[in-house]
Amino acid sequence: MNRILPQTKSAAVNPLKSSQPLGAALAFLGVNDAIPLFHGSQGCTSFALVLLVRHFKEAIPLQTTAMDEVATILGGLDHVEEAILNLKTRTNPELIGVCTTALVETRGEDIARDLSNIKMMRAKEIAGTEIVLANTPDFDGAIEEGWAKAVTAMIQRITVRGEQARQPKKIAILPGWNLTVADIEHLRETVESFGLKPVILPDLSGSLDGTVPDDRWVPTTYGGTNVKDIQELGTVVKCIAIGEHMHRPAEVLQKLTGVPYALFQSLTGLTNTDRFISLLAWTSGGPVPAKIRRRRAQLQDALLDGHFHFGGKKIAIAAEPDQLYQLATFFTGMGAKIVAAVTTTGTSKILEQVPVEQVQVGDLGDLEGLGAGADLLVTHSHGRQAAERLGIPLMRVGFPIFDRLGSQHKLTILYQGTRDLIFDVANIFQANQHAPTPQPLDPLRNREMPDDSRPPTFSRH
Numbered sequence: 001m002n003r004i005l006p007q008t009k010s011a012a013v014n015p016l017k018s019s020q021p022l023g024a025a026l027a028f029l030g031v032n033d034a035i036p037l038f039h040g041s042q043g044c045t046s047f048a049l050v051l052l053v054r055h056f057k058e059a060i061p062l063q064t065t066a067m068d069e070v071a072t073i074l075g076g077l078d079h080v081e082e083a084i085l086n087l088k089t090r091t092n093p094e095l096i097g098v099c100t101t102a103l104v105e106t107r108g109e110d111i112a113r114d115l116s117n118i119k120m121m122r123a124k125e126i127a128g129t130e131i132v133l134a135n136t137p138d139f140d141g142a143i144e145e146g147w148a149k150a151v152t153a154m155i156q157r158i159t160v161r162g163e164q165a166r167q168p169k170k171i172a173i174l175p176g177w178n179l180t181v182a183d184i185e186h187l188r189e190t191v192e193s194f195g196l197k198p199v200i201l202p203d204l205s206g207s208l209d210g211t212v213p214d215d216r217w218v219p220t221t222y223g224g225t226n227v228k229d230i231q232e233l234g235t236v237v238k239c240i241a242i243g244e245h246m247h248r249p250a251e252v253l254q255k256l257t258g259v260p261y262a263l264f265q266s267l268t269g270l271t272n273t274d275r276f277i278s279l280l281a282w283t284s285g286g287p288v289p290a291k292i293r294r295r296r297a298q299l300q301d302a303l304l305d306g307h308f309h310f311g312g313k314k315i316a317i318a319a320e321p322d323q324l325y326q327l328a329t330f331f332t333g334m335g336a337k338i339v340a341a342v343t344t345t346g347t348s349k350i351l352e353q354v355p356v357e358q359v360q361v362g363d364l365g366d367l368e369g370l371g372a373g374a375d376l377l378v379t380h381s382h383g384r385q386a387a388e389r390l391g392i393p394l395m396r397v398g399f400p401i402f403d404r405l406g407s408q409h410k411l412t413i414l415y416q417g418t419r420d421l422i423f424d425v426a427n428i429f430q431a432n433q434h435a436p437t438p439q440p441l442d443p444l445r446n447r448e449m450p451d452d453s454r455p456p457t458f459s460r461h
Contacts, residue, residue, distance in 0.1 A: 002351075002352065002354060002355075002356055002357055002358055002359055003357065003358040003359070004346045004351050004352070004358070004359050004361065005358055005359065005360045005361065006346055006361050007346075007361045007362050009362070009363075009365075012362075012363040012365070013363055013364070013365030013366075014363055014364035014365050014368075014382060014383075014385070014386070015363050015364070015382070016318050016342065016343075016344055016362070016363045016364050016367070016379070016382070017142035017143065017320070017344035017345070017363075018048075018051065018142060018143040018399060018400070019048065019101075019136075019138040019142065019143070019146065020099075020136035020137060020138060020140065020141045020142065020143070020145050020146035020149070021038055021040070021044070021048060021099040021100070021101050021136045021138060021146060022048040022051065022052070022143055022146060023136070023142065023143035023144060023145065023146025023147040023148075023149075023150070023177060024036070024097065024099040024134040024136045024146040024147065024149055024150035025038070025048060025052070025062055025097070025099055025146075025150075026052070026143070026146075026147060026177060026202075026204075027097075027134075027146070027147045027150035027151050027154075027177070027202045028095070028097030028099075028132075028134075028150055028154075028202070029052075029060070029061075029202070029204065029207055029208060029221055029224070030201070030202020030203050030204045030206075030207055030208075030221075030224045030225060031094075031095050031097075031154070031201075031202060031203075031207075031221065031224050031225050031226075031227065031230070032094065032206070032207065032221060032222065032223055032224040032225060032226050032227070033093050033094040033095065033220045033221060033222070033227075034061075034093055034094060034095040034096070034097060034220060034221045034224070035061050035062075035063055035087055035091060035093045035095075035096055035097070035219075035220050035221070036061075036062050036063070036096075036097045036099055037063045037064070037065065037083055037084070037087065037096050037097065037098050037099065038062065038063070038064045038065065038099050038101055039064075039065045039067075039076060039079075039080055039098055039099065039100050039101060039104050039111065040064065040065065040067055040100070040101030040102070040103040040104060041064075041066070041067050041068075041072075041101070041103055042064050042066045044064070044101045044102075044103065044138070045062060045063070045064035045066075046064075048062065049062045051399075051400045051402075052400075054400060054402035055399055055400040055401060055402055055407075055408075056208050056408060057210075057405070058208055058210065061091075061219060061220050061221060063083065063087060064083070065079040065080050065082075065083045066079065066083075067079055067103060067104070072103060072107065075107075075109060076104055076109065077109075077114045077117075077118075080098070080111070080114060080115070080118065081118050081122070084096060084118060084122075084126060084131065085122065085125060085126070088125060088126050088129055090219070091219040091220050092128070092129070093129055093220045094128070094129060094130065094220075094226075094227045095129065095130045095131075095132060095154075095158075095227055096129060096130070096131050096132070097132050097134065097150060097153075097154075098111070098115065098131065098132065098133045098134065099134050099136050099146070099150070100133075100134070100135050100136055100137065101136070101137065101138055102137050102138035102139045105135065105137035105138075105139075106137070106139070111133055111135070112133055112135075115131060115133055118131075119131060130157065130158055130227055131157075132150075132153050132154050132157045132158070133153060133157075134146070134149045134150040134153045135149065136149055136150075141345055141347075142320060142344040142345055143177060143320060143344075143399060144176075144177055144178075144243075144245045144320040144321060144322060144344070144345075144348070145245065145345070147176070147177035147245065148177075148245040148246060148248055148249060150202075151174060151201060151202065151246070151249040152248055152249045152252050154201065154230055155201075155230070155233065155249055155252050155253050155256065156252060156256070158227060158230040158231055159230055159231060159232075159233045159234060159253065159256055159257065160231050160232065160234055160257075161234075161256045161257065162234070162256075162257065163234070163257065163258050164232075164234040164235050164257065165235060166235060166236070166237045167197070167235050167236065167237065168237055169195060169196050169197050169237075169284070170196070170197045170198075170199065170235060170236045170237060171191065171196055171197070171198055171199070171236050171237060171238045171239070171240060171283060172198075172199045172200075172201065172233050172236040172238070172239040172240070172253070172259065173187065173188075173191070173198050173199070173200045173201075173239075173240045173242070174201060174239065174240070174241045174242065174246045174249050174250055174253075175187065175200060175202070175242050175243075175246070176242045176243025176245060176246055176322050176323075177243075177245070177320070177322075177399075178243065178319075178320065178322060178323040178326065178398065179242065179412075179413065180407070180408050180409070180410055180411070180412060181204050181205045181208055181209050181408040181409060182205070182408065182409045182410055182411050182417075183411060183412055183413045183417060184200060184203060184204055184205040185205035185209070186411055186413070186414060186416065186417065187200070187267075187413065187414070188200060188203075188205065190277075190280070190292065190414060191280060193289045193291065193292065194280045194281065194283070194284040194286060194288075194289065195284050195286060196280065196283065196284050199225065199229045199232075199233065199236060200225060201225045201229075201230060201233070202224065202225055203223075203224045203225045204224070204408075206223030206224040206225075207221045207222065207223040207224035208408065209223070209408075209409075210409075211223070233253060233257065233259070234253075234256070234257030234258075234259060236259055237259075237283065238259070238260060238261070238262065238279075238283055239253055239254070239259050239260070239261035239262070240261065240262050240264065240276075240279070241261055241262070241263045241264070242264050242266075242267055243264075243265065243266075243322040243350075244263075244265060244321070244322055244325075244348055244349055244350035245321070245322055245348065246263070247263055250263065262279060264276060265322070265325060265326075265350060265353070266322075266325060266326040266329060266330075266413075267413040267414055267417075268326050268327075268329070268330050268412055268413050268417065268418050268421065269329060269330055269333055269418055270296075270299060270300070270303065270415075270418065273296075273299075273413075273414050273415050273418065274296075276414070277292060277296075292415070295414075295415035295416050295419070296415045298415065298416070298419055299415040299416075299418055299419045302418075302419040302422045302423065303334075303422065305422075305426075306334065306422040306423065306425075306426045307334055307335055309425075309426040309429045309430065310331070310334035310335045310336045310425070310426070310429075311334075311335040311336070312335065312336070312337070313331075313335075313336040313337070313375045313376065313429065314336070314337055314339045314373065314374045314375045314376075315328075315331045315336050315337065315338050315339065315340075315374060315375065315376050315378060316338075316339055316340035316341075316342075316367055316370065316371030316374040316376070316377050316378065316392075317331075317338060317340065317341055317342070317367075317377075317378040317379065318340075318341075318342040318343070318364055318366075318367040318377075318378070318379040318383060319342075319343065319378070319379060319380075319397060319398050320343065320344050320345075320398065321343050321344070321345065321348035321350050321351050322348070322350055323397065323398055324341060324343050324351070324354055324359070325350045325351075325353060325354050326412075327378055327397065328341060328354050328355055328356060329354075329355060330418070330421065331425075332355045334422070334425075338354075338355065338356040339370070339371065339373070339374050340360075340367060340370035340371040340374065341354055341356045341358070341359045341360065342359075342360045342361075342362050342363070342364075342366050342367045342370065343359055343360070343361055343362075344361070345361060346359075346361040364379065364382055364383050364386055365386075367379060367383065367386060368386035368389065368390065371386070371390065371392070372390055374390075374392055375392070375393075375429070376392065376393055376394075376395055376425070376428065376429070377390070377392050377393070377394045377395070378394075378395045378397055379394070379396075379397065379398065380396060380397065380398040380399060380400055380401055381396055381400055381401050381402050381403050381404070382400075383396075384403065393428050393431075393432045395424070395425065395428060397412075410424075
């Protein structure tokens with residue numbers, strides 16, 4: 001078991017993590033016809049909105065209750081009610097996802113009771129719109145916890161409780177926040193190739209994949225998981241959760257509906273994908289499709305071709321716990337060594353399984369200090385300055401990635417995604433390798449020899 005070192009600095013230097021409210025908002029954005037609503041000051045929402053827009057390069061429907069000084073002292077119930085009624089009147093969404101911020105959580109407002117009163121007093125005005133609350137203070141956790149809390153809240157609020165008639169070909173998939181738009185789309189296509197019908201919650205591949213309506217402007221999300229599908233999650237025969245942080249939502253779904261679940265810590269790598277494909281084959285009762293077998297053969301060839309470039313390489317990673325585990329197991333499986341592992345929070349159980357001697361809870365300043373001498377830095381775009389100062393190439397992963405295009409359309413999971421990941425990293429190593437020189441090739445060159453071992457000199461006379 002590795003050691004998890006807590007954060008000891010009183011201030012973050014080049015922060016690594018994003019906040020819980022942002023993670024919850026991102027999850028709500030994966031639901032069709034939805035609007036996330038930040039309950040807090042306008043500045044909190046603006047900062048999250050800027051990061052989301054820069055990362056996805058899309059219009060993000062994110063709203064705020066815009067609390068001012070008076071509301072901060074006396075309470076923000078009126079602001080919440082006004083915001084919900086305005087959103088209902090102007091956009092009529094199917095779902096409003098309320099994300100609390102540190103401002104109201106520090107004050108100790110009972111938001112759940114306030115929302116209950118609003119639903120009771122304004123039942124006619126807000127009929128047809130689900131209002132889901134995720135308690136997500138900025139001062140605790142990070143994007144991973146916020147995502148999981150939002151998914152849990154949607155299941156608790158929307159899913160019909162009790163045992164329901166199961167549909168034998170229908171399964172639920174709860175993807176982790178670190179899966180890209182391309183990952184989720186590829187996941188759906190893989191499941192469908194077995195003749196199964198997946199219900200993915202949240203589904204960013206339908207809402208943030210770059211498509212826009214042809215005939216009109218839509219003020220809410222367009223695409224993603226339908227509210228009706230969330231209501232009917234109890235009709236699936238199996239739930240598959242991806243990532244340790246999705247363990248809690250899967251447990252809640254099982255408790256409410258009796259649906260059994262399987263937890264996959266990662267879907268990157270040959271072994272993890274084999275387990276996932278075997279589960280799909282068992283659930284469907286049919287053989288593995290030929291195209292899936294072909295992709296597995298391609299990954300085997302990529303493993304053979306790529307391992308020469310990974311062997312002995314030193315990797316420094318800074319990421320959320322589940323993504324840290326995903327990447328660390330990938331690199332060590334290819335023969336590389338993790339020399340620095342930095343994460344956002346020390347509460348996740350998955351950190352104990354990261355293949356490294358110690359995991360530091362910290363920021364990108366810690367990564368820069370621990371990663372000196374590494375062959376590759378792996379983190380999001382805010383790590384580019386550290387990579388430049390250290391003279392080490394940077395592989396961009398996670399959130400946010402704002403200085404490169406197409407990050408959300410890169411595959412990182414299953415056979416094809418693992419294959420592409422091998423090629424991307426190997427190409428970085430090849431592009432940054434140094435040509436050999438005579439000096440490192442001959443370790444005895446320029447080494448001083450002892451007096452008695454020096455060759456004799458001869459005189460002409």
